Amino acid sequence: MRYRHLGNSGVQISVIGVGCNRIGRTVDLSGAKAIVHRALDEGINFFDTADIYGATPGASEALLSEAFAGLWDRIVVATKVRSKMGEGVNDLGASRYHIMSGVEASLRRLKSDHIDLYYIHEWDAHTPIQETLRALHDLVTSGKVRYIGASNFAAWQLARSNDLAEMRGWNQFVVSQEEYHMFERNLEREVIPYARYAKLGIVPYFPLAGGFLTGKYQRGDAISPTRVNYVKPYLTERNFEILDRLHDFTARRERTVGELAIAWLLHEPQVCSVISGATNADQISANAKASDWTLSAEEAKEVRAILEA
Numbered sequence: 001m002r003y004r005h006l007g008n009s010g011v012q013i014s015v016i017g018v019g020c021n022r023i024g025r026t027v028d029l030s031g032a033k034a035i036v037h038r039a040l041d042e043g044i045n046f047f048d049t050a051d052i053y054g055a056t057p058g059a060s061e062a063l064l065s066e067a068f069a070g071l072w073d074r075i076v077v078a079t080k081v082r083s084k085m086g087e088g089v090n091d092l093g094a095s096r097y098h099i100m101s102g103v104e105a106s107l108r109r110l111k112s113d114h115i116d117l118y119y120i121h122e123w124d125a126h127t128p129i130q131e132t133l134r135a136l137h138d139l140v141t142s143g144k145v146r147y148i149g150a151s152n153f154a155a156w157q158l159a160r161s162n163d164l165a166e167m168r169g170w171n172q173f174v175v176s177q178e179e180y181h182m183f184e185r186n187l188e189r190e191v192i193p194y195a196r197y198a199k200l201g202i203v204p205y206f207p208l209a210g211g212f213l214t215g216k217y218q219r220g221d222a223i224s225p226t227r228v229n230y231v232k233p234y235l236t237e238r239n240f241e242i243l244d245r246l247h248d249f250t251a252r253r254e255r256t257v258g259e260l261a262i263a264w265l266l267h268e269p270q271v272c273s274v275i276s277g278a279t280n281a282d283q284i285s286a287n288a289k290a291s292d293w294t295l296s297a298e299e300a301k302e303v304r305a306i307l308e309a
């Protein structure tokens with residue numbers, strides 16, 4: 001396994017991480033334990049969850065607390081706040097009020113005294129960003145949170161936040177988690193240039209396009225109801241043609257398209273970890289294989305040509 005710094009911070013995370021949004025939804029406790037232990041065996045130390053993940057809000061964090069028991073000094077755990085967690089008017093958003101109650105609820109569910117990386121899940125247009133940043137800074141100062149991150153922020157929102165934090169002497173976002181994969185490359189226009197300039201880490205989500213980029217779906221396949229919303233938008237003839245060409249590219253190298261999808265993201269130096277979701281332990285091992293593939297400049301050029309043909 002290779003490791004990179006979590007953005008502009010000193011802590012190191014595995015370049016392959018584990019996305020945990022299926023845990024507590026389609027993955028039960030024994031499945032979660034198998035995934036976590038296989039990940040550790042593969043050298044993976046980075047796990048991504050959120051308050052909202054699971055069949056009911058909090059279910060992913062609650063199940064993961066059992067799987068993480070006794071492991072907290074070996075792993076880097078990220079969770080998120082901002083989603084609607086209850087019926088109350090203040091049970092959502094990035095207000096100081098909700099962040100402070102949200103962190104306590106996540107710590108209770110995770111059965112931990114700290115969260116390694118705490119993300120704001122999405123920009124909150126109704127809360128002054130100063131209020132959000134000051135609350136996050138206080139959480140870092142109190143030791144409840146070690147690092148902070150943004151998610152689904154535009155480049156100007158990242159720049160505004162981190163410049164403000166720098167001016168006020170507050171903790172800055174060390175990473176941003178954004179949708180980024182071979183079929184969604186909007187990030188390359190504004191966010192990645194900003195991230196390179198500001199030394200901000202990028203954690204791509206949806207790296208396998210919901211599984212489509214593993215090549216597991218064939219033309220005309222029926223998609224299971226638990227996957228249909230995530231995968232169906234990608235099942236176009238153009239995408240299948242691209243997938244065929246990516247398959248030729250990887251077959252010549254005795255690799256898989258899934259490995260390429262991950263290695264291609266890691267070709268961008270600002271990407272610190274690729275958090276593919278997994279529904280079983282074997283998927284963890286399959287995805288971990290991408291760690292030893294560093295694309296050459298020629299390979300990256302060839303892939304780009306395939307994606308843009």
Ligand SMILES: NC(=O)c1ccc[n+]([C@@H]2O[C@H](COP(=O)([O-])OP(=O)(O)OC[C@H]3O[C@@H](n4cnc5c(N)ncnc54)[C@H](OP(=O)(O)O)[C@@H]3O)[C@@H](O)[C@H]2O)c1
Pocket residue numbers: 018019020021022048049121151152177178204205206207208209210211212214216227258275276277278279280282283284286287
């Ligand atoms: N910040 C945000 O707003 C946001 C939004 C979405 C996701 N996320 C995070 O990003 C993570 C990754 O996204 P994602 O899980 O939705 O999408 P993904 O990583 O693109 O796809 C993961 C899915 O693909 C299938 N899969 C994974 N590895 C495989 C393999 N080796 N072979 C065959 N199938 C494989 C599994 O589903 P099946 O077994 O069901 O096919 C798995 O659940 C999430 O877990 C979550 O932590 C964040």
